[in-house]
Amino acid sequence: xxxxxxxxxxxxxxxxxxxxxxxxxxxxxxxxxxxxxxxxxxxxxxxxxxxxxxxxxxxxxxxxxxxxxxxxxxxxxxxxxxxxxxxxxxxxxxxxxxxxxxxxxxxxxxxxxxxxxxxxxxxxxxxxxxxxxxxxxxxxxxxxxxxxxxxxxxxxxxxxxxxxxxxxxxxxxxxxxxxxxxxxxxxxxxxxx
Amino acid sequence: xxxxxxxxxxxxxxxxxxxxxxxxxxxxxxxxxxxxxxxxxxxxxxxxxxxxxxxxxxxxxxxxxxxxxxxxxxxxxxxxxxxxxxxxxxxxxxxxxxxxxxxxxxxxxxxxxxxxxxxxxxxxxxxxxxxxxxxxxxxxxxxxxxxxxxxxxxxxxxxxxxxxxxxxxxxxxxxxxxxxxxxxxxxxxxxxxxxxxxxxxxxxxxxxxxxxxxxxxxxxxxxxxxxxxxxxxxxxxxxxxxxxxxxxxxxxxxxxxxxxxxxxxxxxxxxxxxxxxxxxxxxxxxxxxxxxxxxxxxxxxxxxxxxxxxxxxxxxxxxxxxxxxxxxxxxxxxxxxxxxxxxxxxxxxxxxxxxxxxxxxxxxxxxxxxxxxxxxxxxxxxxxxxxxxxxxxxxxxxxxxxxxxxxxxxxxxxxxxxxxxxxxxxxxxxxxxxxxxxxxxxxxxxxxxxxxxxxxxxxxxxxxxxxxxxxxxxxxxxxxxxxxxxxxxxxxxxxxxxxxxxxxxxxxxxxxxxxxxxxxxxxxxxxxxxxxxxxxxxxxxxxxxxxxxxxxxxxxxxxxxxxxxxxxxxxxxxxxxxxxxxxxxxxxxxxxxxxxxxxxxxxxxxxxxxxxxxxxxxxxxxxxxxxx
Ligand code: HEM
Ligand SMILES: [Cu+2]
Numbered sequence: 001x002x003x004x005x006x007x008x009x010x011x012x013x014x015x016x017x018x019x020x021x022x023x024x025x026x027x028x029x030x031x032x033x034x035x036x037x038x039x040x041x042x043x044x045x046x047x048x049x050x051x052x053x054x055x056x057x058x059x060x061x062x063x064x065x066x067x068x069x070x071x072x073x074x075x076x077x078x079x080x081x082x083x084x085x086x087x088x089x090x091x092x093x094x095x096x097x098x099x100x101x102x103x104x105x106x107x108x109x110x111x112x113x114x115x116x117x118x119x120x121x122x123x124x125x126x127x128x129x130x131x132x133x134x135x136x137x138x139x140x141x142x143x144x145x146x147x148x149x150x151x152x153x154x155x156x157x158x159x160x161x162x163x164x165x166x167x168x169x170x171x172x173x174x175x176x177x178x179x180x181x182x183x184x185x186x187x188x189x190x191x192x193x
Numbered sequence: 194x195x196x197x198x199x200x201x202x203x204x205x206x207x208x209x210x211x212x213x214x215x216x217x218x219x220x221x222x223x224x225x226x227x228x229x230x231x232x233x234x235x236x237x238x239x240x241x242x243x244x245x246x247x248x249x250x251x252x253x254x255x256x257x258x259x260x261x262x263x264x265x266x267x268x269x270x271x272x273x274x275x276x277x278x279x280x281x282x283x284x285x286x287x288x289x290x291x292x293x294x295x296x297x298x299x300x301x302x303x304x305x306x307x308x309x310x311x312x313x314x315x316x317x318x319x320x321x322x323x324x325x326x327x328x329x330x331x332x333x334x335x336x337x338x339x340x341x342x343x344x345x346x347x348x349x350x351x352x353x354x355x356x357x358x359x360x361x362x363x364x365x366x367x368x369x370x371x372x373x374x375x376x377x378x379x380x381x382x383x384x385x386x387x388x389x390x391x392x393x394x395x396x397x398x399x400x401x402x403x404x405x406x407x408x409x410x411x412x413x414x415x416x417x418x419x420x421x422x423x424x425x426x427x428x429x430x431x432x433x434x435x436x437x438x439x440x441x442x443x444x445x446x447x448x449x450x451x452x453x454x455x456x457x458x459x460x461x462x463x464x465x466x467x468x469x470x471x472x473x474x475x476x477x478x479x480x481x482x483x484x485x486x487x488x489x490x491x492x493x494x495x496x497x498x499x500x501x502x503x504x505x506x507x508x509x510x511x512x513x514x515x516x517x518x519x520x521x522x523x524x525x526x527x528x529x530x531x532x533x534x535x536x537x538x539x540x541x542x543x544x545x546x547x548x549x550x551x552x553x554x555x556x557x558x559x560x561x562x563x564x565x566x567x568x569x570x571x572x573x574x575x576x577x578x579x580x581x582x583x584x585x586x587x588x589x590x591x592x593x594x595x596x597x598x599x600x601x602x603x604x605x606x607x608x609x610x611x612x613x614x615x616x617x618x619x620x621x622x623x624x625x626x627x628x629x630x631x632x633x634x635x636x637x638x639x640x641x642x643x644x645x646x647x648x649x650x651x652x653x654x655x656x657x658x659x660x661x662x663x664x665x666x667x668x669x670x671x672x673x674x675x676x677x678x679x680x681x682x683x684x685x686x687x688x689x690x691x692x693x694x695x696x697x698x699x700x701x702x703x704x705x706x707x708x709x710x711x712x713x714x715x716x717x718x719x720x721x722x723x724x725x726x727x728x729x730x731x732x733x734x735x736x737x738x739x740x741x742x743x744x745x746x747x748x749x750x751x752x753x754x755x756x757x758x759x760x761x762x763x764x765x766x767x768x769x770x771x772x773x774x775x776x777x778x779x780x781x782x783x784x785x786x787x788x789x790x791x792x793x794x795x796x797x798x799x800x801x802x803x804x805x806x807x808x809x810x811x812x813x814x815x816x817x818x819x820x821x
Contacts, residue, residue, distance in 0.1 A: 011413025011763055019327040019408045026400045030438045037442035037485070041457075041478055050473050122454040124473035132446070
């Protein structure tokens with residue numbers, strides 16, 4: 001064969017995404033399945049009767065507002081990181097952290113309001129389920145807070161900026177997810193209590 | 194090789210993260226806390242073998258009781274101690290503990306962790322062309338969580354109150370009330386702890402498998418060129434990610450019922466004439482949650498075995514797999530359907546009969562993709578140049594079990610028949626053949642086939658044949674008669690059948706089963722000897738001993754960390770170009786470009802070969818085409 005004829009057989013690049021981000025999505029999928037299991041168990045149990053009506057604590061409206069606000073501040077800090085405005089980035093993360101803590105405090109108060117109406121954790125499933133859903137969401141929120149804390153520490157060391165966005169992007173995704181998960185649970189409880 | 198100078202896009206080389214620090218590994222980072230997927234795979238394999246042996250020994254113990262109810266087990270007192278009654282027979286509750294542990298160990302520790310953990314870890318990076326898993330660290334954690342889970346379960350075997358005894362399905366209220374039986378105390382608590390760790394391990398592993406398959410494929414490795422092994426491991430991991438969290442959810446509620454006094458699964462229970470305070474719960478709720486995992490779980494166990502066999506049967510028939518796309522389609526179909534048939538385990542537990550008939554319909558639909566797979570295996574074998582390696586024999590054995598066990602599944606899927614057969618030995622026969630034996634054979638086939646890649650040496654063929662025939666005949670001798678015992682109505686999990694006149698006539702059959710079980714277990718020691726001996730003393734393997742097409746056989750005999758010393762090969766063709774008309778050899782590996790095989794290309798494949806006159810990232814056929 002002549003040397004200036006080259007055969008080019010260029011196989012296609014495979015589709016791919018950032019592996020860590022992708023893994024985070026899979027992790028969130030399994031959390032969705034966890035809560036899907038509990039909420040469907042809730043519905044199945046409710047449908048089989050012997051169900052007690054429980055007032056959904058009013059304070060949960062406030063906590064829902066708080067967690068939505070924290071999503072806004074988280075987003076703000078991500079945008080700030082992209083613009084390399086480090087003070088705003090830190091401020092956003094601190095606000096998110098604080099709002100997250102306020103959210104947890106409000107959830108705790110909601111448990112108090114449940115106890116006030118004699119809906120205890122140990123009792124009929126109709127009340128136990130509310131504790132399970134809020135409590136398990138709270139646990140996941142704590143994991144989110146730890147994540148935000150790690151990002152904040154990294155931001156302090158100037159490790160988060162426009163050319164190093166992966167971690168804060170993942171953190172933002174996770175935080176929005178936790179907020180969305182709460183809204184789902186809240187609306188679910190409002191509709192099915 | 195001509196592929197050596199192909200320009201590989203930098204964006205695909207995701208491995209840079211863990212390339213640097215692996216040069217001076219010490220013993221601990223190399224063999225214990227290793228992040229290399231090949232080492233982790235071997236760790237899973239060895240742990241799985243340990244559990245398989247233990248689970249097998251347990252089954253022989255309770256088979257002794259069933260087959261020879263009058264026998265004295267006094268000679269086992271040094272091991273069993275207080276678990277023997279004064280008369281030298283198994284304690285009745287210990288019998289239940291044995292059955293429970295046997296099921297748990299085999300389903301979860303051997304056929305889930307041992308099978309997926311070994312082969313997904315070993316083969317995914319090697320066959321998709323990646324340096325390692327997406328996250329070596331998570332992968333290491335996955336093994337060590339499994340190890341911790343194993344340690345907890347193992348510890349529970351030594352409790353004075355015994356390990357969990359409520360069956361591998363741990364139905365409440367038996368599992369929820371510590372006063373129900375002695376195994377429901379601390380033993381059950383440890384079972385739950387162990388399974389929680391196990392689920393974390395599975396999720397860590399599964400996230401890694403899925404991420405790796407989707408994101409770290411080498412150039413050219415499109416989904417339509419993936420080996421069926423990878424398709425199977427991939428879908429198995431997806432099923433696991435969707436179903437194990439549900440088991441976690443169910444187990445958590447059970448933990449609250451057990452330890453905190455909630456009543457998710459408990460209601461109206463009287464013990465010794467006294468009512469328990471729990472009210473409002475429902476044990477059927479647990480069954481729904483459990484089987485929502487439980488049924489997909491049986492496919493988590495089976496699909497990897499099916500993937501392994503597809504590969505082995507095609508290689509050793511020297512023929513392309515018949516219906517590659519149909520194989521993928523049926524894997525997908527099974528994966529999806531496996532989530533909507535769970536209630537066929539609950540036909541007689543108080544479910545609404547109308548719901549029962551819907552689940553019956555869905556269950557019978559799953560026979561269709563299963564039959565497609567069987568058909569494709571058989572047509573691949575049909576008129577192939579069969580090479581009967583031990584791996585091939587075990588794969589054919591799997592197909593046989595998949596047929597005979599699937600047929601009984603169709604019977605059980607009919608609610609009307611299941612009312613008679615539920616919880617009898619017929620069910621035991623069904624799932625031991627279709628799940629237990631088939632997956633075991635898939636696992637053994639995989640070990641025989643990839644042993645050369647794992648350890649750089651060959652296993653002994655003749656011992657392999659002996660192992661196969663003893664095991665294959667043994668399995669049918671053990672499980673086939675169980676169908677009859679089951680049809681006669683003998684319930685599973687009963688300590689003794691001699692108390693019932695109706696079943697006395699089955700004493701001989703039961704004894705036969707027990708003898709066959711002992712022989713089958715004994716045959717596994719041939720395998721164990723072969724396996725461990727050949728790790729150190731086996732004949733050295735050549736680079737591609739089975740003349741196979743997939744990428745793992747392009748690595749060196751003992752691949753180091755990173756798998757390929759040079760560039761990762763690029764993929765040009767599907768993995769099943771065996772006996773292609775016109776080709777010089779009867780196999781063309783995936784990394785050989787079409788431009789090197791003009792004699793065997795089909796017209797549309799020739800179109801892929803573009804001729805250009807400019808330089809660039811071109812393969813110069815003239816320079817290197819003949820090098821190999
Ligand atoms: C044609 C396909 C199949 C059908 C229609 C089918 C149907 C059924 C049904 C209806 C039962 C419940 C029997 C009862 O408890 O009364 C059952 C049990 C079972 N099946 Fe299948 N099956 C099929 C294939 C499989 C496969 C491929 C596997 C595993 C890989 C499997 C594993 C099991 C297991 C483990 C059980 C018993 C679980 C237990 O109660 O401990 N089956 N099957
Ligand atoms: Cu099933």
